[in-house]
Amino acid sequence: MSATRYLEIAERLSAELAECARGTRVASEAEIARRFGVGRAAARAAVQELERRFVVRRTQGSGTFVNRRIDYVISRSAPPSWSATIAAAGLPHEVAGAEFARRRVGERAAWVIARHVPAKRYLVATDPAYHALLSPVSVASLKVQGGPMDEREVAEFAAHPLAADAVALRRWDDAAKDPDGPRLTMPTLLAAHARCVAARRV
Structure with missing residues (x-):
């Protein structure tokens, strides 16, 4: 299989x-x-x-x-807002991001984004230096999210073919939280999105 x-x-x-x-x-x-x-x-x-x-x-x-359906409303009187729809539904941000990517980029990207929290738990369990990089808020949320993975969870997560991508994305996300760090412009992001969409059509 x-x-x-x-x-x-x-x-x-x-x-x-x-x-x-x-x-x-x-x-x-x-x-x-x-x-x-x-x-x-x-x-x-x-x-x-x-x-x-x-x-x-x-x-x-x-x-x-x-579960209940989430309606994404588009009308002349109500401009479309994915973030507002997700906030109203109360979805975790990684689930919201994964659903957004699934519809526009593909299943692989969605899987990686959805593992935002598991990748964090995996890194805390396998990289002794990683915990020190977490913000106070992220440290507090780690307890609610289940804490570091145990040996069985680590093995199960690592066995997935996209696990390394999920870990890389998690590290990039952590690095991007630096308010003084380099930023990508919106045209650069839109161009990257256009390339992804074009690649899916090939």
């Missing part, structure tokens, strides 16, 4: 669940595994991916359910 099989399953389920009402119960991991002919680990990863995308929510002891 390919390393991205769970993403294929998540895409199929996401498309199907888009037609379901909020609160609809989602198939269990065992049912998903049987349906797609995969192991429980792949089924679990697919459900976790849907949860990261805010497509479903899991309730301990009750099951997994379709």
Whole structure:
């Protein structure tokens, strides 16, 4: 089975669940595994991916359910604002960023962005010098986010083919928090985005 099989399953389920009402119960991991002919680990990863995308929510002891839809409103009286939509929905910024990238750049970029917090936990667990680089706010949030990864989590994260990219992006994000550091101009960023979009069409 390919390393991205769970993403294929998540895409199929996401498309199907888009037609379901909020609160609809989602198939269990065992049912998903049987349906797609995969192991429980792949089924679990697919459900976790849907949860990261805010497509479903899991309730301990009750099951997994379709989450509420987020409408992105565009009208003459209300200029489109992705950040305002996300703020109103209460999504974590890494989930918001991943969804934005998924629609405009692709799944690989979205996966890397969505691992913003796991990459932080991974680095704290594997790089003794990294913790000292965190801001006081980031140190405080680390406790809520689960603290450093344990050995099993480190191995699972590192095994993913895009793990190194997620770690690199996390380090770039940390470095970019320097208010006196170099900045990219908006035309440079837009040009980079245009190149990504063009590459997807090839």
